[in-house]
Amino acid sequence: MLNKETKEFQMTAKTFHGLEEVLALELKKIGAKKITKAKRAVYFSGDKSILYKSNLYLRTALKVLKPIYSFTAKSEHELYKKVKKVSWSTYIDLNDTFLVDTTISQSKFFNHSKYVSQKTKDAIVDQFRDIYGRRPSVNRINPKIRVNIHVNHAEITISMDSSGDSLHKRGYRVHKVEAPINEVLAAGIVLLTNWDKKITLKDPMCGSGTILIEAGMIAKNQAPNIFRKNFGFMFWKDYDLKLFQKIKQELINNEVELLCNMEGSDYHYGPISASRKNISQVNLSRSVKLKRFNFFDQKKISEKCHIIFNPPYGERLEIKDPDFYSNLGLTLKKYYPSSSVWLITSDLEKVRSIGLKPSKKISLYNGPLECNLLNYELYE
Structure with a gap:
């Protein structure tokens, strides 16, 4: 019944x-x-x-x-x-x-x-x-x-x-790049990595800035759909507008000052431009440093940082460089001592070329693609 x-x-x-x-x-x-x-x-x-x-x-x-x-x-x-x-x-x-x-x-x-x-x-x-x-x-x-x-x-x-459109549609992605990561998956990855906000977070292949944006909202305790205009429950007969507005204001009041450092880079101008415009949609422009930079051209030893990669893989984007993962491993070992590196990929065979043993391996799906979120702890 x-x-x-x-x-x-x-x-x-x-x-x-x-x-x-x-x-x-x-x-x-x-x-x-x-x-x-x-x-x-x-x-x-x-x-x-x-x-x-x-x-x-x-x-x-x-x-x-x-x-x-x-x-x-x-x-x-x-x-x-x-x-x-x-x-x-x-x-x-x-x-x-x-x-x-x-x-x-x-x-x-x-x-x-x-x-x-x-x-x-x-x-x-x-x-x-x-x-x-x-x-x-x-x-x-x-x-x-x-x-x-x-x-x-x-x-x-x-x-x-009660949601209407999928909740991954936060509304901030006004500019896209090819094969962007889903916002819900990006937030889940940041949370799974247990980022210590005292340590700089870096996304060296930032695309349209999704990982940086989700990380920034987490650090700020900003509700991810606070700017969204419509939810399915708004058309229900028992919708309580006053209660909704009260809850929304409480969530805004619970936001905290963003004191952490976040940096994003990408080899191409397009993704940097897209990231900058998307980041501005959630009022994080002052907290995220962006620059056009090829990760493999690193020349200086980096400070200790928390790195999250969403590199090209599988059907999303083709990696044309056969030495991509081996060069990635060499760059990490040489220039990122004491850092914690997290990488999501479906190329489970090719990723072994990194030459590092992952300390953690978490099974995830990016759409239909079976992926692993891999953690590499680097030491001096």
Whole structure:
């Protein structure tokens, strides 16, 4: 049966593989309860304020979903019939636009996510037609209401998508470079590296500045989506504007002065220009030093620093230099004593040419690419 509305309710935060532990810690920090890690997701409970705060503050969440109905179904007819049991006018108005998204984990009963979405949509609009004689419209580009269906074998969960667009869309990336790293993944990497803010953070292949921006917001305790204008819950019938504004102001009040040093460089002018413009969007221009520089032309021994690399790899960008990783290792060993180096790559064979043994290896995914986040501790 349909779950009853209570002050506290269950939610699901979706994330990338490898970031579940980081996301669970973030949820604990904002006061979420009953936190349980799953595959590419974390379950938790809280009230409306936690729902709003999770969308604004969580750095490693892609979506925050609110489950409203769970059931079993083994056929399209059973799926349609049970979806139609939900009182959809509680969640959608006749004048709203909506969209159904489906993810299928494993199922011998349902193989095509688009077909499940279609049958769910049919059940929703047919209910409206039966009651009101007309129906809300589907909008595939910019819907007001998003309904999420999750299929696991015969278990079906219907959730309302409180985020709308994916939470990685912070709004600061006004200029892009080729194959930019996802903002959620970048934030997760910074958090996984346990950066000591007293040590300078360097990104020697900074691209559009995503890692530097996410690191700066972490150091400043700035909510990553504080400047975002729209969330899915803003179109819900129980949206509380005053509560949202109160939470947003509290998060702004909790920001701290940025005292750490951050430096970014890239071999090409384009990425430096893009980084500069993107960094200005989140008021970090005074805190990040940028320069056009080829990492392999390093001539002076660097101070102790915390280095995070997102070099070209896999299908993202092709490395044309066959000695890329061996030269990387030589440069690090010669010019970066006492530094902690973190590098994400899917080129698991080629990366051995660095000639250093990683002290840590964390499995992550960058989209469909299986990657490792590798840590090299350098000594004098």
